[in-house]
Amino acid sequence: MDLPAIPKQGISRAEVLERMRGLQEQDVRWKENRAFSLVFHQSDEHTEFLKQAHNLFFEGNGLNPMAFASLRTFEHEVVRMAASMLHGDAETVGTMTSGGTESILLAVRTYRDRARKLMPWIRQPNMIVPASAHVAFDKAGKYFDVEMIHAPLADDFRVDVKALARLITSDTIAIAGSAPNYPSGMVDPIEELAALAERRNIGMHVDACIGGFLLPWAERLNAPIPAWDFRVPGVTSISADLHKYGYAAKGASTILYRSMDYLRHQFFVYVDWPGGVFASPSLPGTRPGGSIAAAWAALMAMGEDGYLRNAETVLRTARRFMDGINAIPGLRVLGNPPASVFAYTTTEPGLNCYAIADRMAEQGWHIDRQQRPPSIHLMINPGHAEIADRYLEDLRASVAYVRAHPGAEWSGSAPAYGLMANAPLRKLVGKNVLAIMEQMYSAAGEAPHLDAKSGGGVPGPVLQLMKLKSRLGDLLRWRRRR
Ligand SMILES: Cc1ncc(COP(=O)(O)O)c(C=O)c1O
Known part of the structure; x- marks a missing residue:
C-alpha cells in the first residue's frame, strides 16, 4: 500500500488550503444549524473576533x-x-x-x-x-x-x-x-x-x-x-x-x-x-x-449583557423545541430539563425511536442517538432558533412515516442501534469498536484521508462499522424470525 509521506517538495499553500477545503465539505453541516452537538457557534462576527x-x-x-x-x-x-x-x-x-x-x-x-x-x-x-x-x-x-x-x-x-x-x-x-x-x-x-x-x-x-x-x-x-x-x-x-x-x-x-x-x-x-x-x-x-x-x-467581549442575551435566546428556543416535541403524540422529552440540553423518546410500543432517527437523518439532520432509554439528543445554540419550526415539521412527518410503515425499524441503521443497546451483546460491540479503532490508527492509515479531487471512497473503519451494524442487523432479523 502506498503510505502517505511528507511531500518531497512542499505544495503551494494555496493548493494545500484548497485540498483542506475539499475535505471540509465532508464534515457535518453545522453551519446550516443541522447539528446539535460538537460546535458552539455564537455568531459569525464573534467567531471572526475569536480568530483574531x-x-x-x-x-x-x-x-x-x-x-x-x-x-x-x-x-x-x-x-x-x-x-x-x-x-x-x-x-x-x-x-x-x-x-x-x-x-x-x-x-x-x-x-x-x-x-x-x-x-x-x-x-x-x-x-x-x-x-x-x-x-x-x-x-x-x-x-x-x-x-x-x-x-x-x-x-x-x-x-x-x-x-x-x-x-x-x-x-x-x-x-x-x-x-x-x-x-x-x-x-x-x-x-x-x-x-x-x-x-x-x-x-x-x-x-x-x-x-x-x-x-x-x-x-x-x-x-x-x-x-x-x-x-x-x-x-x-x-x-x-x-x-x-x-x-x-x-x-x-x-x-x-x-x-x-x-x-x-x-x-x-x-x-x-x-x-x-x-x-x-x-x-x-x-x-x-x-x-x-x-x-x-x-x-471580555461577551460581557454579562452578551451572555444574558444569548441565554435568553437559547432558553426560549429550547423551550420551543421541548414543547413542540411533547405536543407530538407518541413522543416525550425525558424529565423536565431546565435549560438547553434535552433528549426525547417514544411512548408507544410500536413506535421505534431509532427508526424515527433514521428518517430525520435522511432529511439532512445530524442525529445523536442515545441508549438507556433509546432517545434522540439535542443541545441548543442560538442558531437553532432559525430552524426550530423546520425540525419539528420534519419530526412530525418522520413519526407519521414510522407509524404508517410498521417494518421501518427493520431497515436502515435502526436494527443495529437497537441491538447495540442490547445488554447481552455489549461485550461483542465493545470488542468490535476496539478493533475498528485499531484499524483506524494502524500504520496502514485507515484514517479518512480522502483525496478531495477524486472524491475518494468509504474509509476502512467506516466500512467496518457499517459491516458491524449490518451483522448485528442480520442477527436481529434472524432472532425475530425464530
Ligand atoms: C456534562 C459534560 N461533561 C464533560 C464533557 C466533556 O467535555 P469535552 O468534550 O470538552 O472534553 C461533556 C462533553 O459534552 C459534557 O457534556
Missing part, C-alpha cells in the same frame, strides 16, 4: 508563565471571572484546561492524591457518580486507578441520592453530580449531594462543563435552576467549559476548587529532571496560547 484573538497568541506557550506573562494574566483573570460568576470567594482557585475531559481528569486525580496524603489508609479509592455522569469520569477512573461506581437515577432522570449514599464506603474519596448532565440535561440534586459529602467528609465535584457558563445567566432570567454552585456548602470543585456556552475557541475549560487545600494536589513538580526543575499546573506540557487568549477575549 487566537492569532495574536498563535505561537504563545502557556507552559512557562514567566516567559509568557500575558498568558498568565489571561489565565488568572479567566479563573477569577469564572469564580466570581459561580459565587466563589477570595479562597476560590483553579486553572484553565484544554476542555471538559481534562478538567474532570484533573479533579479525579486531585481527589485521589489528596486522599493519599490525608487518608493513607485508603488502599483502593473509589468515587460515586450518577449513572448519567459524563464518561470522562470513567476515563479518569481507568487512567488514575480510581474505581468509578455508578449510582442509579430516579424516575426524574436525576441521581437517586439515597441510593448513592448507600454506595459510599470507607474507600470513597469523593462524589459527583452534574449541572446539567449530558444524556437528559437534568441538574442533579446538588444541595442534597453536597450535604451528604459534608457529612461524610469527602469531596464533592459538580460537573458543570455544559452549564457553567449558561446556568448563572438562566438563573438571572428566572429559569427554575436549583442551587448548584459554590453557594452550596460542601461543593468542593466545579468544572465549567469555556468552549461550550462560554463561546470561547476550542481547547478551553476551567477547573475550580473551593480553596488551595485541593488545588495544590493538582500541581505536578519534579526537581530531578536533567532538563531542569519542572512545574506544571495541569495535564499537558505545552499549553496553546491561542485558546487561553481567545477565552479571555470571549469573556
Whole structure:
C-alpha cells in the first residue's frame, strides 16, 4: 500500500488550503444549524473576533508563565471571572484546561492524591457518580486507578441520592453530580449531594462543563435552576467549559476548587529532571496560547449583557423545541430539563425511536442517538432558533412515516442501534469498536484521508462499522424470525 509521506517538495499553500477545503465539505453541516452537538457557534462576527484573538497568541506557550506573562494574566483573570460568576470567594482557585475531559481528569486525580496524603489508609479509592455522569469520569477512573461506581437515577432522570449514599464506603474519596448532565440535561440534586459529602467528609465535584457558563445567566432570567454552585456548602470543585456556552475557541475549560487545600494536589513538580526543575499546573506540557487568549477575549467581549442575551435566546428556543416535541403524540422529552440540553423518546410500543432517527437523518439532520432509554439528543445554540419550526415539521412527518410503515425499524441503521443497546451483546460491540479503532490508527492509515479531487471512497473503519451494524442487523432479523 502506498503510505502517505511528507511531500518531497512542499505544495503551494494555496493548493494545500484548497485540498483542506475539499475535505471540509465532508464534515457535518453545522453551519446550516443541522447539528446539535460538537460546535458552539455564537455568531459569525464573534467567531471572526475569536480568530483574531487566537492569532495574536498563535505561537504563545502557556507552559512557562514567566516567559509568557500575558498568558498568565489571561489565565488568572479567566479563573477569577469564572469564580466570581459561580459565587466563589477570595479562597476560590483553579486553572484553565484544554476542555471538559481534562478538567474532570484533573479533579479525579486531585481527589485521589489528596486522599493519599490525608487518608493513607485508603488502599483502593473509589468515587460515586450518577449513572448519567459524563464518561470522562470513567476515563479518569481507568487512567488514575480510581474505581468509578455508578449510582442509579430516579424516575426524574436525576441521581437517586439515597441510593448513592448507600454506595459510599470507607474507600470513597469523593462524589459527583452534574449541572446539567449530558444524556437528559437534568441538574442533579446538588444541595442534597453536597450535604451528604459534608457529612461524610469527602469531596464533592459538580460537573458543570455544559452549564457553567449558561446556568448563572438562566438563573438571572428566572429559569427554575436549583442551587448548584459554590453557594452550596460542601461543593468542593466545579468544572465549567469555556468552549461550550462560554463561546470561547476550542481547547478551553476551567477547573475550580473551593480553596488551595485541593488545588495544590493538582500541581505536578519534579526537581530531578536533567532538563531542569519542572512545574506544571495541569495535564499537558505545552499549553496553546491561542485558546487561553481567545477565552479571555470571549469573556471580555461577551460581557454579562452578551451572555444574558444569548441565554435568553437559547432558553426560549429550547423551550420551543421541548414543547413542540411533547405536543407530538407518541413522543416525550425525558424529565423536565431546565435549560438547553434535552433528549426525547417514544411512548408507544410500536413506535421505534431509532427508526424515527433514521428518517430525520435522511432529511439532512445530524442525529445523536442515545441508549438507556433509546432517545434522540439535542443541545441548543442560538442558531437553532432559525430552524426550530423546520425540525419539528420534519419530526412530525418522520413519526407519521414510522407509524404508517410498521417494518421501518427493520431497515436502515435502526436494527443495529437497537441491538447495540442490547445488554447481552455489549461485550461483542465493545470488542468490535476496539478493533475498528485499531484499524483506524494502524500504520496502514485507515484514517479518512480522502483525496478531495477524486472524491475518494468509504474509509476502512467506516466500512467496518457499517459491516458491524449490518451483522448485528442480520442477527436481529434472524432472532425475530425464530
Ligand atoms: C456534562 C459534560 N461533561 C464533560 C464533557 C466533556 O467535555 P469535552 O468534550 O470538552 O472534553 C461533556 C462533553 O459534552 C459534557 O457534556
